[in-house]
Amino acid sequence: MKNKFYDYSLFPYLKTNTPKCFFDLDNRIAEKYKTLSKKMTSKERQLAENICRRVADIYFYNSLIEELIYNENKDKSARQISALLVGYLSSCKAFLDAVAITITDIYKLPLKLPQQDLLKKKFQEKFAAKNQSRAATYKSFESFYKDVKNWRDVAIHRTSPFVIVEGKSSNIENDKIFLASKLNVNFRELVLKGDENFTWHEPTYLHHKWEKDLLNLCEEICKDVC
Numbered sequence: 001m002k003n004k005f006y007d008y009s010l011f012p013y014l015k016t017n018t019p020k021c022f023f024d025l026d027n028r029i030a031e032k033y034k035t036l037s038k039k040m041t042s043k044e045r046q047l048a049e050n051i052c053r054r055v056a057d058i059y060f061y062n063s064l065i066e067e068l069i070y071n072e073n074k075d076k077s078a079r080q081i082s083a084l085l086v087g088y089l090s091s092c093k094a095f096l097d098a099v100a101i102t103i104t105d106i107y108k109l110p111l112k113l114p115q116q117d118l119l120k121k122k123f124q125e126k127f128a129a130k131n132q133s134r135a136a137t138y139k140s141f142e143s144f145y146k147d148v149k150n151w152r153d154v155a156i157h158r159t160s161p162f163v164i165v166e167g168k169s170s171n172i173e174n175d176k177i178f179l180a181s182k183l184n185v186n187f188r189e190l191v192l193k194g195d196e197n198f199t200w201h202e203p204t205y206l207h208h209k210w211e212k213d214l215l216n217l218c219e220e221i222c223k224d225v226c
């Protein structure tokens with residue numbers, strides 16, 4: 001019997017399908033432990049549920065943003081999307097932190113909690129000393145880690161992602177909502193330079209940009225869990 005740890009995440013309530021790697025991981029945990037009680041209390045299940053919930057949170061925020069894009073009141077939606085992007089970016093960073101903590105646990109890396117970060121040099125060195133091949137696999141996602149960290153740090157510590165409405169009125173159906181692809185954009189800079197000097201994308205731009213790496217990284221950590 002499977003323990004279906006993914007049912008304890010937000011995935012059952014989302015239109016997005018649960019990533020296949022979680023079903024595969026559930027099967028491996030079920031094969032390893034013969035009784036339900038052992039499956040439910042295993043370290044593998046605990047780690048799996050934490051990773052799955054982090055990933056589901058990312059898709060939850062993205063789904064809210066997608067719904068707001070088509071909301072009639074575009075001006076209100078743009079402001080709400082800016083706030084939701086802070087949550088989205090925080091969830092992405094939380095997922096990366098969960099991956100680092102899981103690796104530390106599985107490979108028994110001698111690291112204190114502040115050092116359990118995929119981008120920290122000490123983390124990478126200790127991981128490589130334990131398993132060079134797996135460390136190299138995770139290091140191949142480094143540009144993804146840096147991109148998430150940069151966006152999240154600016155959103156948390158400087159200014160929320162800059163989202164605007166393009167059109168004649170905030171209530172016109174054909175108006176569109178756009179996200180500035182440059183970090184740390186503010187209204188003053190927009191007025192001084194003009195919006196034509198910035199690159200604008202759909203509010204879900206970052207999710208589409210990162211989703212492939214997100215799912216591939218998810219698959220890798222699932223392999224290590226069990």
